[in-house]
Structures are given as structure tokens and as C-alpha cells.
Amino acid sequence: xxxxxxxxxxxxxxxxxxxxxxxxxxxxxxxxxxxxxxxxxxxxxxxxxxxxxxxxxxxxxxxxxxxxxxxxxxxxxxxxxxxxxxxxxxxxxxxxxxxxxxxxxxxxxxxxxxxxxxxxxxxxxxxxxxxxxxxxxxxxxxxxxxxxxxxxxxxxxxxxxxxxxxxxxxxxxxxxxxxxxxxxxxxxxxxxxxxxxxxxxxxxxxxxxxxxxxxxxxxxxxxxxxxxxxxxxxxxxxxxxxxxxxxxxxxxxxxxxxx
Numbered sequence: 507x508x509x510x511x512x513x514x515x516x517x518x519x520x521x522x523x524x525x526x527x528x529x530x531x532x533x534x535x536x537x538x539x540x541x542x543x544x545x546x547x548x549x550x551x552x553x554x555x556x557x558x559x560x561x562x563x564x565x566x567x568x569x570x571x572x573x574x575x576x577x578x579x580x581x582x583x584x585x586x587x588x589x590x591x592x593x594x595x596x597x598x599x600x601x602x603x604x605x606x607x608x609x610x611x612x613x614x615x616x617x618x619x620x621x622x623x624x625x626x627x628x629x630x631x632x633x634x635x636x637x638x639x640x641x642x643x644x645x646x647x648x649x650x651x652x653x654x655x656x657x658x659x660x661x662x663x664x665x666x667x668x669x670x671x672x673x674x675x676x677x678x679x680x681x682x683x684x685x686x687x688x689x690x691x692x693x694x695x696x697x698x699x700x701x702x703x704x705x706x707x708x709x710x711x712x713x714x715x716x717x718x719x720x721x722x723x724x725x726x727x728x729x730x731x732x733x734x735x736x737x738x739x740x741x742x743x744x745x746x747x748x749x750x751x752x753x754x755x756x757x758x759x760x761x762x763x764x765x
Contacts, residue, residue: 509546521558536569539588553581553600557588557612565595572624574642577602587612587630594618601625604643617654635672647682649704665751667704669697679755681721682747683714692761693722710744717748722762728752 508514508526515534520526524538527546532538536550539558544550546564554569562568569584571577582601589612592598596616601607602624611630616622620634623642628634632646635654645663646652652664653672664670665682671694680686683701687694696714706714717739721731732749739745752759 527564551600553583555583555585557586557590559589560586560592561590562592563594563596563618566592567595567597568592569600570597572599572602572642574602574624576604577624580606582606582608582624584608584610586610587614589613591615593620593636596620596622598622599624602642611648623660629666649700651700659757662757663751663755666747667697667700669700677757678760679751679757681718681751681759683744684718686760690761693718710742713739713742714744714748717745721748721752728759 507524509528511528512526512530514532515536517534518532518536520538521540523541525543527544529546530544530548532550533552535552536554538556541558542556542560544562548562548564549567551569580603584598584600585607587610590610593616595618598608605625608622608624608626610628613630614628614632616634617636619636620638622640625643626640628646629648631649633651635652635656637655638652640658641660643661644658647664647666649667650664652670655672656670656674656676659677662676663679665680667683668680669685670676670680671687674686674691676691683696685694685697696711696718698711701711717735720735724731732752736749
């Protein structure tokens with residue numbers, strides 16, 4: 507199941523039932539979990555840690571050096587969890603001294619020609635569309651769906667259960683459970699279809715709609731909205747996730763569609 511044309515580092519650790527295609531290169535400081543499929547012409551470089559049952563398609567380059575001027579050759583890694591699909595020509599750079607690791611969770615699909623920069627953190631069950639460009643230190647929470655050809659500014663954060671429309675320019679944080687669309691990027695409602703598919707009740711969807719109505723459609727500032735929601739809405743996990751996300755946003759969140 508390992509091509510005789512592949513170049514495999516003698517110190518690399520390859521799990522059971524791993525498939526490695528023609529002209530793939532795997533360097534010494536690499537760990538690959540059981541049952542992973544690696545297609546032709548893949549480059550898996552020093553510092554890559556890949557889980558089980560992944561499928562890595564032709565032309566991908568994993569654990570390339572960070573494209574960051576502050577990187578001075580320090581030891582860093584890329585950690586990729588289980589059951590990830592990484593399509594053709596995806597590039598994932600390893601970390602810098604800031605976080606020392608670029609981390610991908612489990613059950614993600616990263617589509618062709620996407621780039622994930624140094625020190626990024628991607629959760630579980632995410633879809634990263636074709637040609638997405640993700641600069642350094644971006645955080646993407648679970649179940650996020652980032653559509654094709656989106657550009658994401660460094661240090662941006664994308665909340666869980668979000669959808670970001672194609673060709674978007676992300677330079678502000680995107681709170682959880684919503685659709686981000688239009689130009690400039692702004693709130694376009696909650697992610698109704700995705701949330702229903704994941705078992706959110708109608709009552710919960712109504713709660714989220716009302717919270718975001720206060721955040722994005724009232725005419726006062728965000729601090730007022732946070733205070734109002736905290737004092738007038740029942741405490742729930744989702745309410746607190748939204749408020750905590752906004753409070754912790756250094757870049758500020760995207761705007762409402764009326765602005």
C-alpha cells in the first residue's frame with residue numbers, strides 16, 4: 507500500500523494500513539495515523555502530525571515553513587486530527603514561536619487550493635471552501651462553513667455554526683450561529699438551515715434570532731446590547747457563548763446589515 511516511488515523518511519512513524527501514492531515525500535519528523543490515505547505527489551514535511559482515517563489528496567503540502575517574517579527556524583508543528591479530508595493542492599503551514607502549532611481538529615473538509623497559515627486553529631466538523639486564504643493566527647470554531655475564495659485577515663475569529671458566503675473579505679470577527687454575507691461583510695440572519703440540521707429546536711432558533719436582533723438592529727452601541735441581553739434574556743449556553751465571543755473580540759465583530 508506504499509508506492510515504491512514514494513520517499514519515506516527512515517525516522518517517520520507510519521501507522522497501520524496507510525496508503526501512500528506515487529512520488530509522495532514524507533520527511534523524518536512525521537507521524538501518520540492508522541488507515542490514512544495519502545495520494546500522489548503529496549509533501550508531508552518535518553513537524554507534521556496526522557491522525558487516523560484521513561484522506562490527503564494530490565499536491566497537498568503539509569507543515570511548510572510559516573510565511574511570517576518573525577519566524578526564525580524555531581521548532582514548531584502542524585497537528586491534524588482524525589477523519590479529515592484535505593483536497594488537492596491545499597497548503598497548511600506550521601506554527602511560529604507565537605503558538606508553536608497550527609492545529610486542525612477532527613472531521614473537517616478542506617477543499618482544493620485552500621491555504622491555512624501559521625498558528626491557525628480550526629475546530630471540528632468545519633468546511634473550508636476551495637481557494638480560501640487564511641492568514642496567520644485565525645481561529646475557526648466547530649461546524650463553521652467558509653465558502654470558496656474567501657480571504658481571512660490574520661487574528662480573525664469565526665464562531666461556531668457560522669456560514670461565510672463566497673468571495674468574502676473577513677477583517678472582523680464573526681459571532682456564532684449566523685450567516686455573514688454582502689460587501690462589506692455583515693450580518694445576514696442566523697444559520698437557520700444548518701442549525702435545524704444539527705438539532706436546534708424552534709424555540710432555540712427564536713432565542714438566537716431575538717438576541718441578534720438586539721445586537722445588530724438596535725440603534726445604540728454593542729455594549730448596550732450586551733448589557734440588555736444579559737439583564738433581559740434567560741441564561742442559556744448559547745446566550746453566554748454569544749456574549750463571551752463579543753466581549754473577547756479584539757478586532758470587533760461584523761456590522762448589522764442596516765449599517
